[in-house]
Amino acid sequence: MTDLPDPSEEGAWRELRLLQAEMDADIARLYEEAAIPGIRPSFVGELLRLHHRGPMTIGELAASLDRTHSAASQKVAALRAAGLVRTVPGADARSKRVVLTQRAEAIVDRLAAEWRATEATVAELEAEIPYPLQQVVRDLRTALARRSFHDRILDRLREDPAWHSDTH
Structure with a gap:
């Protein structure tokens, strides 16, 4: 726990x-x-x-x-x-x-x-609706083309000590 x-x-x-x-x-x-x-x-x-x-x-x-x-x-x-x-x-x-x-x-x-x-x-x-989901998807793909989801998550993990612990 x-x-x-x-x-x-x-x-x-x-x-x-x-x-x-x-x-x-x-x-x-x-x-x-x-x-x-x-x-x-x-x-x-x-x-x-x-x-x-x-x-x-x-x-x-x-x-x-x-x-x-x-x-x-x-x-x-x-x-x-x-x-x-x-x-x-x-x-x-x-x-x-x-x-x-x-x-x-x-x-x-x-x-x-x-x-x-x-x-x-x-x-x-x-x-x-004022902002169609298809447009949201296109906009997300454009943002992820600038910087990948992987890299964005990795940057956050670098700041989290639990990610770097050797307790596995």
Whole structure:
């Protein structure tokens, strides 16, 4: 136990994470109401990408969505467990390609409709506020291009004796 306050109780972007979780829950509720079981909002990007581009290796899928290979591999495992994708042999014995199942093919047009409706709704919401989130993201990227997040954190860590302690 320590006398210092619990830093995990602070979170500058906590409200943003909560907002996104609430919005994802609303999308999940739409799937439930539409009798599309087993679909999570986090699955849709991969399913749409595979539908539009065809079978891909996990590496190709990861690159196409700007994700790490590890993240894409975990997502494919979850999609496989949900019965939405399967893997088939690739061009050589070492590679496998990810393909949509018949179940996924049967619902992918509905998922694309939800995606379009969600994007239109986000644009509508951004029009209602004085400073759109997309502009915030662009401005943050510009600031981080001047000085990276890593370097900004490292500067703060240099000032914190706990970071330099050898009690690990």
